[in-house]
Amino acid sequence: MTDLAALAETIRRHEAAQGQPISRLGYFCAPFRPAEGPFADRVIKVYRGMDDAAMLERLAAAHDDYVAALLETGVPMPETAFHLLEMEGARVPVIVQEALPEASLMRPLMQVAPRDETLAMMEAAGQVIARFWNAADRFDTRIGFHPSIRNFAIVDGVAMFYDTFPPLIHYSRDEMGRMLLLFSEKRLMRLIGPFMKARVTGIQDEWYSPPETLVGLVGSACRLRPEHAEAYLSWGRDFAAREMPRWADEAIAGMQEAPRLPGYWTGFRKLLGLQGEPNV
Incomplete structure (x- = not known):
């Protein structure tokens, strides 16, 4: 089970250090992989927070359904989890995904x-x-x-x-x-x-x-x-x-x-x- 407090701290440290994202495409976010710590084997994707609680809950449910549908149709995927993190007084969508080479x-x-x-x-x-x-x-x-x-x-x-x-x-x-x-x-x-x-x-x-x-x-x-x-x-x-x-x-x-x-x-x-x- 994901330690959400540790995940939030990992994101804060990354933002404070202004670390380099591993992708520059960045339409929705700039994914990063921590150099150390409990998420060193994961890619973390942090999206824009919203005030609309109903929208965020729907998003979380849709993401779970989508991952399940992809797996059900035989799409090979790394382990992927969606979280709504409480950060700086806002709920922020975060995806944590097994890092691929x-x-x-x-x-x-x-x-x-x-x-x-x-x-x-x-x-x-x-x-x-x-x-x-x-x-x-x-x-x-x-x-x-x-x-x-x-x-x-x-x-x-x-x-x-x-x-x-x-x-x-x-x-x-x-x-x-x-x-x-x-x-x-x-x-x-x-x-x-x-x-x-x-x-x-x-x-x-x-x-x-x-x-x-x-x-x-x-x-x-x-x-x-x-x-x-x-x-x-x-x-x-x-x-x-x-x-x-x-x-x-x-x-x-x-x-x-x-x-x-x-x-x-x-x-x-x-x-x-x-x-x-x-x-x-």
């Missing part, structure tokens, strides 16, 4: 590995995507998945998924759009986001679409290693027909050429200074 993170591996090894990693991640969507209709609720390259690690040939926030379960499209604004670590996004609500809300649509999650994975690979784009596109078309036949036509149509990020999302990334670092 830094050398196993898929994105940096994809950047340097030979073509055939990158294709093996794509197959491992694709199998997780297919496994999730082929089983997801057992849930009588809106559920999504965000299997980008930066959200996987490759451990002994298995793609481990580790991004559980926001929990993509139970929330309507409009509610999830508000979540993207409320929990953004970037104050600028929280200020300008409401004026571009439709576009912010649209960020999530790929996460709830089986073919688009596969197309998104292939598109990321093509951007990382453009010299191998044709190999990735060929793999993606074959994989869709082989492992995701229900959505093959739409997925294959999206992989005739290297997929591109929507213009509004690349614009947000530039505006906020976000980089494609692993979101561990």
Whole structure:
């Protein structure tokens, strides 16, 4: 059982020391791994606190349900726990997750590995995507998945998924759009986001679409290693027909050429200074 007092103290010490996060992406938070202490084998993700107790309780319940759903559909994951910590008079959402070896993170591996090894990693991640969507209709609720390259690690040939926030379960499209604004670590996004609500809300649509999650994975690979784009596109078309036949036509149509990020999302990334670092 997690020692919440020790967890709170670990977070306070990290903030006081202004330690370096292990990811610079930081849309929702900057995860960190303590150098010592009881959580030295864990990654800690601290999100924005809220005054709305009902919202936080719903968030905690949704996160528990989402982790359970991912595991039920066969998505390999490190041990993951969600807590609402009392800190400085506020309740703060915190995720504590078993740390994966830094050398196993898929994105940096994809950047340097030979073509055939990158294709093996794509197959491992694709199998997780297919496994999730082929089983997801057992849930009588809106559920999504965000299997980008930066959200996987490759451990002994298995793609481990580790991004559980926001929990993509139970929330309507409009509610999830508000979540993207409320929990953004970037104050600028929280200020300008409401004026571009439709576009912010649209960020999530790929996460709830089986073919688009596969197309998104292939598109990321093509951007990382453009010299191998044709190999990735060929793999993606074959994989869709082989492992995701229900959505093959739409997925294959999206992989005739290297997929591109929507213009509004690349614009947000530039505006906020976000980089494609692993979101561990």
